[in-house]
Amino acid sequence: MEIHDPVAQRILLISALYVFALAAFLGYQVISRVPPLLHTPLMSATNAISGISLVGSIVMAGGNYPKVCTILGFIAVVCSTTNVVGGFVITDRMLRMFKRKDIAKKD
Amino acid sequence: MFQFYFIEFSYLLASICFILGLKGMSHPETAKRGMHLAEFGMLLAIIGTLMHHEIASYTWILIGLAVGSLVGLAMGVWVPMTAMPQRTALSHAFGAFAAALVGISEFYRFGGHLETRFLMGALGFEVMLGALTTTGSLLAFAKLQGLVRGTPMTYKGQNIFNMLLLAATIGIFVYLIVVPGSMPLFFTMVGLAFVFGLLLVMPIGSADMPVVMSLLNSYAGLASAATGFVLSNKVLIIAGTLDGFSGFILSILMCRAMNRSMTNVLFGAFGSAASVTAGAEQHGAMREVGLEDIATQLAYANKVVFVPGYGLATAQAQHVVRELADVLEKRGVTVKYGIHPVAGRMPGHMNVLLAEANVPYSSLYELEQINPEFPTTDVAVVIGANDVVNPDARDNPGSPIAGMPILEVDRSRSVVVLKRGQGKGFSGLENPLFFKPVTGMLYGDAKDTLTRLVQAVQHA
Numbered sequence: 001m002e003i004h005d006p007v008a009q010r011i012l013l014i015s016a017l018y019v020f021a022l023a024a025f026l027g028y029q030v031i032s033r034v035p036p037l038l039h040t041p042l043m044s045a046t047n048a049i050s051g052i053s054l055v056g057s058i059v060m061a062g063g064n065y066p067k068v069c070t071i072l073g074f075i076a077v078v079c080s081t082t083n084v085v086g087g088f089v090i091t092d093r094m095l096r097m098f099k100r101k102d103i104a105k106k107d
Numbered sequence: 108m109f110q111f112y113f114i115e116f117s118y119l120l121a122s123i124c125f126i127l128g129l130k131g132m133s134h135p136e137t138a139k140r141g142m143h144l145a146e147f148g149m150l151l152a153i154i155g156t157l158m159h160h161e162i163a164s165y166t167w168i169l170i171g172l173a174v175g176s177l178v179g180l181a182m183g184v185w186v187p188m189t190a191m192p193q194r195t196a197l198s199h200a201f202g203a204f205a206a207a208l209v210g211i212s213e214f215y216r217f218g219g220h221l222e223t224r225f226l227m228g229a230l231g232f233e234v235m236l237g238a239l240t241t242t243g244s245l246l247a248f249a250k251l252q253g254l255v256r257g258t259p260m261t262y263k264g265q266n267i268f269n270m271l272l273l274a275a276t277i278g279i280f281v282y283l284i285v286v287p288g289s290m291p292l293f294f295t296m297v298g299l300a301f302v303f304g305l306l307l308v309m310p311i312g313s314a315d316m317p318v319v320m321s322l323l324n325s326y327a328g329l330a331s332a333a334t335g336f337v338l339s340n341k342v343l344i345i346a347g348t349l350d351g352f353s354g355f356i357l358s359i360l361m362c363r364a365m366n367r368s369m370t371n372v373l374f375g376a377f378g379s380a381a382s383v384t385a386g387a388e389q390h391g392a393m394r395e396v397g398l399e400d401i402a403t404q405l406a407y408a409n410k411v412v413f414v415p416g417y418g419l420a421t422a423q424a425q426h427v428v429r430e431l432a433d434v435l436e437k438r439g440v441t442v443k444y445g446i447h448p449v450a451g452r453m454p455g456h457m458n459v460l461l462a463e464a465n466v467p468y469s470s471l472y473e474l475e476q477i478n479p480e481f482p483t484t485d486v487a488v489v490i491g492a493n494d495v496v497n498p499d500a501r502d503n504p505g506s507p508i509a510g511m512p513i514l515e516v517d518r519s520r521s522v523v524v525l526k527r528g529q530g531k532g533f534s535g536l537e538n539p540l541f542f543k544p545v546t547g548m549l550y551g552d553a554k555d556t557l558t559r560l561v562q563a564v565q566h567a
Binding site: 047091 | 118161216332342351352356
């Protein structure tokens with residue numbers, strides 16, 4: 001939904017800043033609780049999650065825009081999808097390896 | 108209207124799933140469920156986006172999704188755990204590149220005249236951060252993969268040159284906000300940002316990679332968040348900010364684990380020839396010990412602590428370490444692992460490797476937990492680690508790594524160091540640990556040495 005009314009745009013901008021600030025605080029709280037043990041999976045997980053920029057790329061690749069935009073959007077879709085799929089697959093793979101003592105001994 | 112609400116609610120749900128997913132990361136037992144939730148959120152957001160009213164054709168979208176999924180799946184399944192730092196660097200590059208491309212095409216679509224100055228500002232941030240993270244991550248990937256030398260690349264006036272380039276880039280950025288519309292200037296700015304990314308990572312040595320990886324992680328996330336501002340898309344802002352802050356926190360933790368400031372890591376070109384002279388010359392000789400002696404010591408010990416470093420990853424020795432630990436535990440020896448936060452090439456690198464080799468996570472100890480245990484440890488086995496066990500950091504205020512928290516293996520009754528050769532570590536520093544009377548050196552490929560140790564312990 002494109003909004004062209006300047007007042008509405010200002011409101012949108014301010015609410016976006018609120019979201020940013022709150023997400024920053026939340027991020028700090030959530031991330032600082034992750035133990036060093038899981039720092040590598042954390043990095044690949046946040047990587048996969050930030051592949052959400054896919055939602056921007058999809059609209060760019062499929063919208064009725066100049067050819068250049070479609071091409072750039074397409075490349076962006078490929079890049080972000082690689083990150084999303086690869087990131088989640090690897091994170092799952094890593095997390096499956098972290099085993100409790102009783103389970104690890106059985107293998 | 109239904110379509111609008113459907114999309115917006117899918118984004119809202121996705122945001123909640125992402126936050127809960129990351130919250131699950133606080134413990135290995137809840138992490139898996141958390142990730143499944145995040146995956147579900149991602150799926151929702153993608154389905155929601157596909158309903159967007161501006162989409163006119165699905166051809167390129169579907170091809171892109173298919174190609175990306177295939178590449179991602181292939182990478183996800185086949186990349187070995189030892190190559191995790193490279194893989195992560197590459198994915199930072201992909202994420203940042205995608206953000207930069209969306210920004211560029213958004214600018215192009217409006218012919219350089221975005222609706223507000225603020226939007227132009229956000230777009231500039233998105234494109235600059237995206238571009239410099241892309242090339243920076245690619246260079247980090249090349250260094251980690253061994254395509255480029257891992258030592259810092261420096262030249263005279265490097266910092267001044269970089270600063271000037273950064274100033275020029277930001278100058279154009281500010282000009283574009285004040286006087287919008289110039290296509291050539293915009294593309295110059297993008298080009299400069301691409302170059303700046305390379306220059307930023309060039310002077311940074313392999314040993315500092317954990318900081319750089321975290322920092323690039325942070326930039327890639329912030330680029331995504333900026334995209335969210337440009338497209339006024341909240342889920343993008345939330346996910347990007349979470350990613351950005353995660354990387355930022357990790358880079359602070361890594362810096363703290365080396366007792367160095369961010370500026371020092373970024374501009375200090377640590378490990379280059381200039382910084383090495385400060386170490387005092389060592390007297391005495393390193394004591395090489397026999398494999399059989401060590402095997403006996405290990406076999407009759409009460410407590411053994413393994414201290415892995417990057418050498419463990421290069422030698423792919425994680426499985427053999429576990430075998431040795433198994434043999435020892437069968438004899439009643441208590442085995443623990445001491446993990447330094449910056450051991451390896453990315454945060455948590457060693458934990459993942461050992462977990463891969465089926466070491467239970469309850470045996471992996473952090474620096475603060477394991478240090479009090481060294482005085483009661485019979486044998487500390489250092490495998491391919493160097494700077495993280497260098498007692499100079501604690502004892503010699505003149506050392507370049509003075510004040511860096513170390514694993515105090517020299518307090519244990521006996522230390523064995525597995526090392527490829529007599530050369531110095533990545534930082535080029537002399538390590539007095541190797542000259543201490545308690546220390547015995549075992550030269551050779553770590554995997555090979557450990558395999559022979561396993562056999563020797565079995566016969567002891």
